[in-house]
Amino acid sequence: MKSIIITGAGSGLGKELALSFGLKGYHIILTGRTMQKLKSVEEQIVANNGHADSFLVDITNRSAIQEFMNEANSKFDLFGLINNAGIGHFGPFEQLTIKEIEEMMLTNVFGTINMSQTFLSSKKNKSEGLIMNIISTAGLKGKAKEAGYCASKFAVRGLTESMQKEYENSGIQIKAVYMGGMDTPFWDQNDHIQDKSRLRSPEEIATIILANMDQETIIIESKGK
Structure with a gap:
């Protein structure tokens, strides 16, 4: 059975992609920072007659990634990788701290x-x-109070287009997904988005992605755009 690794798979879009690809017959390798959340998703996949395994992985630590990938490669038939995990810090550019910018660069x-x-x-x-990179429309155009976040996403855009x-x-498909903000816990730690009514749900975004897998680049704007 072909395996797909999904980062940030414990909630939001990562969770919904895991559930969707699990229904497609793939073995899902769930990675993230909170085992309890990953196990919850794993149980849902198994309840739908799917197959999944969970791993704690710090994607900012290359040696930890190598250790995980060695184990995954020895146990599973690695087919795909969905780079979904990401963090964001928002606000006026002059007020962004170096720590916040570094965190976005390290993770994103x-x-x-x-x-x-x-x-x-591996x-x-x-x-x-x-390989599917979940990038955000912040990688397509600059946005006020998102300078550091956009910088990180523009970097991932350049990486993805080059790949x-x-x-x-080759037989390796490289796909880019640019979507507007989603109604997920991503926004719980800040007040950058106050009206979430225009945001799509992660379930809706996952459905659109799966329906457009024949495309190399998938752009999903926020509702009303």
């Missing part, structure tokens, strides 16, 4: 780089595969 940029490189190096079958060119003649 280097997390994606570390996971992708290690995954590709794959036994290079004739097929999938698409590098692997276009």
Whole structure:
């Protein structure tokens, strides 16, 4: 059974993608920072007659990623990777702290780089595969009070577009997903989005992604855009 690794799989879009791909017959490798959340998703997948395993993985720690990937590669048939985990700090540019900017770069940029490189190096079958980067429309255009976040997402956009060119003649599919804000716990730690009525649910975003898997680039704007 082909396995798909999903980062940030304990909640939000990561959870919904895990449930959706699980129904498609893939074995889902759930990764994140909270085992309780991952196990809850794992139980839901199994309850739907699917297959899943959970791992605590710090995507900012390359050695931890390598250790995880070695174990996953020895146990499963690695097919895909969905780089979904991300963090955001928002507010006036001058008030962003260096720590906040570094956190976004470490998770959003280097997390994606570390996971992708290690995954590709670990794959036994290079004739097929999938890497999907969940980027956000913040990687398509600058936004007020999102300078650091946009900078990290523009970096992931450049990485993804370059990977698409590098692997276009291989069996490895590289897909980019740019979606507007979602109504998830992502916004619970800040007041950047006060009216969530225009935000799509993670379930809706996951459904749109699955329906457009034939596309290399999937752009999903917020409602009303």
